[in-house]
Amino acid sequence: MRPFTGSFTQQETIAEDAIDAAVEVLRSGRLHRYNTVGDELGPVAELEKAYAAYQGAEYCLACTSGGYAMATAMRALGVGPGDNVLTNAFTLAPVPGAIAGVGAEAVLVEITPDLVLDLADLETKIASANPKAVLLSNMRGHLCDMDALTALLDRHDIPLIEDCAHTMGASWNGRKSGSFGVAGCFSTQTYKHLNSGEGGFLTSNDPEFMARAIMMSGSYMLYDRHGAAPSPEVFKDIRLDTPNMSGRMDNLRASILLPQLEQLETNIERWNERHDLVADRLRGVADVYVPHRPAEESYVGSSFQFLMPDADADTMRQVVAAAKKLGVELKWFGADMPVGFTSNHQSWRYVTAQHLPKTDAILAGLLDMRIPLTFSLEDCAHVADILVHVVGQALRKGAA
Numbered sequence: 001m002r003p004f005t006g007s008f009t010q011q012e013t014i015a016e017d018a019i020d021a022a023v024e025v026l027r028s029g030r031l032h033r034y035n036t037v038g039d040e041l042g043p044v045a046e047l048e049k050a051y052a053a054y055q056g057a058e059y060c061l062a063c064t065s066g067g068y069a070m071a072t073a074m075r076a077l078g079v080g081p082g083d084n085v086l087t088n089a090f091t092l093a094p095v096p097g098a099i100a101g102v103g104a105e106a107v108l109v110e111i112t113p114d115l116v117l118d119l120a121d122l123e124t125k126i127a128s129a130n131p132k133a134v135l136l137s138n139m140r141g142h143l144c145d146m147d148a149l150t151a152l153l154d155r156h157d158i159p160l161i162e163d164c165a166h167t168m169g170a171s172w173n174g175r176k177s178g179s180f181g182v183a184g185c186f187s188t189q190t191y192k193h194l195n196s197g198e199g200g201f202l203t204s205n206d207p208e209f210m211a212r213a214i215m216m217s218g219s220y221m222l223y224d225r226h227g228a229a230p231s232p233e234v235f236k237d238i239r240l241d242t243p244n245m246s247g248r249m250d251n252l253r254a255s256i257l258l259p260q261l262e263q264l265e266t267n268i269e270r271w272n273e274r275h276d277l278v279a280d281r282l283r284g285v286a287d288v289y290v291p292h293r294p295a296e297e298s299y300v301g302s303s304f305q306f307l308m309p310d311a312d313a314d315t316m317r318q319v320v321a322a323a324k325k326l327g328v329e330l331k332w333f334g335a336d337m338p339v340g341f342t343s344n345h346q347s348w349r350y351v352t353a354q355h356l357p358k359t360d361a362i363l364a365g366l367l368d369m370r371i372p373l374t375f376s377l378e379d380c381a382h383v384a385d386i387l388v389h390v391v392g393q394a395l396r397k398g399a400a
């Protein structure tokens with residue numbers, strides 16, 4: 001089998017219009033978001049306006065990272081020390097990290113083989129943990145039944161925060177991911193759907209929640225220079241009652257995100273062509289399970305996951321090693337120790353250890369792969385061939 005030579009971590013370069021916009025900001029010297037002239041909005045405020053419109057949200061705050069957006073959302077809801085927050089047992093470290101960062105306890109909820117929150121376990125843990133909020137992580141772009149989830153949380157009167165780091169641009173029944181709870185949290189870190197190196201958005205339709213979040217982000221008394229903020233009256237007391245925990249986005253990042261946002265829908269199509277090509281190939285392979293995509297879900301295929309539910313750890317290691325030899329980078333979430341960006345609840349030692357047999361069984365057979373847009377469709381077909389080859393080989397060896 002011919003090895004693949006593409007890079008799984010090489011994103012597309014920043015387009016010329018974004019580079020021009022960045023150079024313009026640099027030449028102006030006005031990189032701080034509130035360093036505006038007259039009543040111009042400035043790039044960060046323009047970006048907030050544009051993202052709120054894209055998302056269909058009343059309000060949007062641009063900030064330093066997705067992790068900052070999640071922590072700010074919890075703080076703006078009054079989550080603090082001693083509170084329990086429910087979240088997915090399968091997610092990446094910034095999620096339990098954000099919960100720990102506000103002094104709260106992460107209570108981990110099992111996932112299903114489709115890599116989404118197990119709603120039955122959620123209900124059990126709502127009863128046992130009396131959570132202050134649910135921080136739903138739409139991990140690797142898989143959406144749970146959002147109608148069932150919101151009905152359940154409404155019944156128990158628990159606020160929902162959505163971690164949409166992997167679902168920017170995705171939707172459920174035509175409604176954008178991030179618009180189902182009080183807050184949507186997004187990341188513009190290089191490996192997500194928009195690339196400013198680091199960065200994030202917090203969206204909401206709740207004016208007081210957003211006023212608190214804006215004050216926390218370090219707006220001083222300049223909240224009227226935002227692009228998608230509640231009206232100044234909402235800030236009357238909030239501006240004096242809310243601590244400043246600096247996490248503003250700067251004009252340089254905003255300037256390169258604005259033109260990228262215009263390309264997002266096109267890029268989603270490009271991701272999905274690539275993702276579906278690989279997924280369709282793997283779906284036909286014996287002993288492989290490709291997570292089901294419900295008809296209500298419009299996803300963004302910026303990564304691909306598949307499971308080998310009956311394979312043992314040695315077989316999983318063999319698949320990863322054989323793929324690597326042929327140039328394909330797979331992440332196995334069942335390894336004892338996290339590697340690179342992978343993460344497993346057992347390695348979050350700052351979180352109270354929890355018994356999650358269903359999730360552990362799923363992670364033991366779960367493989368994950370990035371799909372950068374620098375890959376052509378031919379590249380993706382080549383990668384799919386390699387996957388089919390190495391999986392078949394490892395399973396035959398295991399059976400022998």
Ligand SMILES: *Cc1c(COP(=O)(O)O)cnc(C)c1O
Nearest residue numbers: 065066067092094163165187189
């Ligand atoms: C990347 C990521 C985040 C947070 O993003 P940062 O901008 O890096 O803080 C949150 N959740 C998940 C699942 C992520 O992958």
